[in-house]
Amino acid sequence: MSEQEYTLAELMCVAAARAFPVSGVVMAGMGLPMLTATFAKLLQPPGIVICTEVGAFDWRPPPDVSRAPVGIHDINLNDGSAMVSDMVDALGTLLMGGNVDLGVLSAAQVDRFGNLNTLVLGDYRHPERRLGGTGGNTEIACLAKRVLTIMPQERRRFVERVDFNTSPGYIDGPGARLRAGLPPQGPNAVVSTFGVFGFDTGDGGDGSCEMVLEAVFPGMDPDIVRLETGWPLRVADGVAEIEPPTAEEIALLRRLDPHHFYLTPGRY
Amino acid sequence: MSEQEYTLAELMCVAAARAFPVSGVVMAGMGLPMLTATFAKLLQPPGIVICTEVGAFDWRPPPDVSRAPVGIHDINLNDGSAMVSDMVDALGTLLMGGNVDLGVLSAAQVDRFGNLNTLVLGDYRHPERRLGGTGGNTEIACLAKRVLTIMPQERRRFVERVDFNTSPGYIDGPGARLRAGLPPQGPNAVVSTFGVFGFDTGDGGDGSCEMVLEAVFPGMDPDIVRLETGWPLRVADGVAEIEPPTAEEIALLRRLDPHHFYLTPGRY
Amino acid sequence: MSASKLMDENEAVARFVDDGDSVYVGYTSAAYGLCQAIVRAGKRNLEAIGGSVGPQGTFLFMGGCANRVRAGYVAAALRPGVVQEMMADGRLRFEDYSNQGIALMLMAGALGIPFIPTRSFLGTDYLRPEFRDHAGGFLRDKKWAEMDSPFDGEKVVLLPALRPDVAVLHAQRADEDGNVQVWGHLGDARWAYWAARKVIVSAEEIVPREVIAADPDRTVTPGFRVSAVVHMPWGGHPSSLVGYYDYDYAYQARTMSRMGRSMEEWQSFADEWIHGVRDRAEYIDHYRAVFGAEALDAIAVNAGPSPIAPVRYGYNATLRFRM
């Protein structure tokens, strides 16, 4: 497909879905993460198990599903789930119990070490702007085995250090999660409006833990990505270019968002 | 009814049921307590709410109920319950949350201050005899607002101090429950094979907290009760004599125990 | 049992919501009709509680009823507007937790234990003391504590138990004793039912106890813990209720999207949809008058499963004990 035929939001979903593991328990937050999880589940081999923090377990969208869930409270999540229960079962038992393989999140800010901010811009005590809040973002970042973050990229969103770390990535570098009492995490990824980032965790977890640009969207120049990143961004050797979405992928995505709730052109 | 027409176990059930409050949440242990609770619920105004530690809430025995539950796991407790759930809801949320007005228990030993022992006879580390264990007896004694204990009386069972305090009554006297971190309790009662006992908690909870014989079964001499009590038993002034069971009470009790599971003649 | 707990929403709020109460409002069992009754009754000095506090909580903030919020997510604060201003200038005090945090705190409250440990929040800025004791807060050193497990040395955050004075919840069905049945994903409402000292439930349907008792696994709280039951069809509108109706996004976009921007916009909304009606029945009448008699059909359920295999709660009534 040529660039004109899909939006940036669609491209982000496709790139993020391709970054999904082939199998495992996925817990996705509201917005593009939930849409992406639904999309990935319909595209991929059946090993992805979708669960929500509100209490749906192993949701399998019916083949003719009329929409991806609008948020995590959508009552259509009861149709196709093997179990429905409550938030303690989901965020307590499932997540805290160590059963979530991938968390899919969004945030207002991300930093060099993959920490997220969902709460406030500026100083918490005298903020420039208050946000809705973290919801389940904090615990998914704390306790999921790996995290994929989907968010638009701007210099004020990709910052050296988040204004308020609601959702720990690698905190301030190697070993910090263990020192804080958290389980290790990763490999993680960020999908922005420009491309896909990984983290230098090394093979044995002994890397620098900082974000690295691994692939860019079609036609995107890594130097532009650097410009919209608030720290000296590392770019992987031989940075790849993402394959454009296929017509089938875009058709499926649009079917899942019939009212352009997520994919409004120009939203990103 | 004359004495020959009912057994001691039947008399205990009747006396215990009469000691029930008119309304409130009741949690009864297995054995005579569960039978008594069922019996009381069918006899009395409808304010008694029966719940079990296994997870039945507001069980109302159908008018034609074929048997009282044989133990607290009896699956007939699902017929007539407004809710069924699990043990954390029952012993955690309901009981620990402060919602149980009366616990009905049994035990191998009781002492002067109403403490119970359900675990072991003799020293715990080198016991004369090991018992089945406390089940939910401990938490009901710790956390129910009042406790009614039904158990046969012998000198080796009514002891100055229980061999192992599994289930606190007033521990070692006034103020001891609060010092231990427990909510206050009472008024409590014990129904034995000889009569009915209360505790001297005083009007404002400032009594001696010791067990007092308040009423005896028909024809029973308080001196006999003293003989089968392992400490100098206080007897209330003007100790009453329990009214014999009515023919209707005995008929209902026997209908609830059609196989003499609890009420085997000679068992007590 | 006791006398029927059935009453209308205005009586339920008058009797069981007191000025100063902390009120669980939540998200998934959103009791829009009850929250609107609270605004109509002019209750004051309330605290709104929920893992997430949905737009029905916005009514309480904008309506001057609630001046405190304890939540992981506040829909009213999502976009710039009056609630953000209230949080900045101290008119609305707040304590930020998370969905899991509030859910666990409600569970601890229900369990009657003073706190519950979590491994969430570790490594975050929530634990920085200067943020715990922020000027807009109201919990200070009652907000959380940290400790190492005495069993394995593992770090945990202790969250204090939370027992709302009252919970307002919307449900599929209840009986007049207050036994409530809910199905579908429950969010943190499952523990709010048990944690709150007073529980007010609005339900789409009032059914005989026999319906409840024939499927007791669906009951989420026994009636003796419930203070009031309100028969209220469409009581969750414009939120959704599994098996009854879906989100009314169109209504939200048309009537509610601007209500948080200014007090004037709020007053306009409230005059029409809260103060302009006596109860939820009139609200629905008004809805039909404005949008057409058939407009609610657009959100009625038209897909989704129902049980296709029976269950039975059977036992043997003629059981013998010996062969």
Added chain:
Amino acid sequence: MSASKLMDENEAVARFVDDGDSVYVGYTSAAYGLCQAIVRAGKRNLEAIGGSVGPQGTFLFMGGCANRVRAGYVAAALRPGVVQEMMADGRLRFEDYSNQGIALMLMAGALGIPFIPTRSFLGTDYLRPEFRDHAGGFLRDKKWAEMDSPFDGEKVVLLPALRPDVAVLHAQRADEDGNVQVWGHLGDARWAYWAARKVIVSAEEIVPREVIAADPDRTVTPGFRVSAVVHMPWGGHPSSLVGYYDYDYAYQARTMSRMGRSMEEWQSFADEWIHGVRDRAEYIDHYRAVFGAEALDAIAVNAGPSPIAPVRYGYNATLRFRM
């Protein structure tokens, strides 16, 4: 999703019960057929766990499979016999808790938190240090701890989280992915399903996923946490299963009442009812051969309610977002 988890009980035990494992056996979802398969397989050095450990646990003690027990009630110790002797002479080590204690400990294990507070046990002799560190025990300072709440100074007992290596449970129905549905009072099994690292379920019926997904509130654990599913009619016999069969007291009185008195009595029982059959199907065949083809009718359910009002998990598939 993955390949079917259906297998027979002997394969399930061979693959998922390892010597040395701690095994939740419990009381209300008593998996008699699975426990008998464990005895047949000759597993060793197991620990039996449950708020109460029912007579199926007795099989594990008498059969030489389990040499540790962590429970609030041990049916095998109720009357004098071999198990009381084993507890006295150290062959069976034990840690005494209570029903609530074990239930909360399983919940803490499921929640992934290292401990949970309770107000039970306060004022009891369980908390005396000389009883905590008793010679027959195996937990010592990992058994419990005491502390004052940092929020209100209230005393609590901290109980350590409990994650059994494996849980064996009997259920009404499951699908081949391991999604399990149970109804009726659940005891501590509700949290054992979530706490155990491996879960083996025997079920009266294996149903298609569609049956499960049409009533997802009845599911007690999602299939991805389940290791093996065994189709096993009468798998809970001689215990009861809501909706299927009641306690077989007559069988228990006739065959099991003496099995704990001596190893000879045990061997006689085990030779006939455990080692003498290959699986639960043969056990039931043998039952019928001994007691008559119709004998099981005496415990079949013949009373009790079924749901009398429908529920629906519906939503709106044609929902519009703007008017």
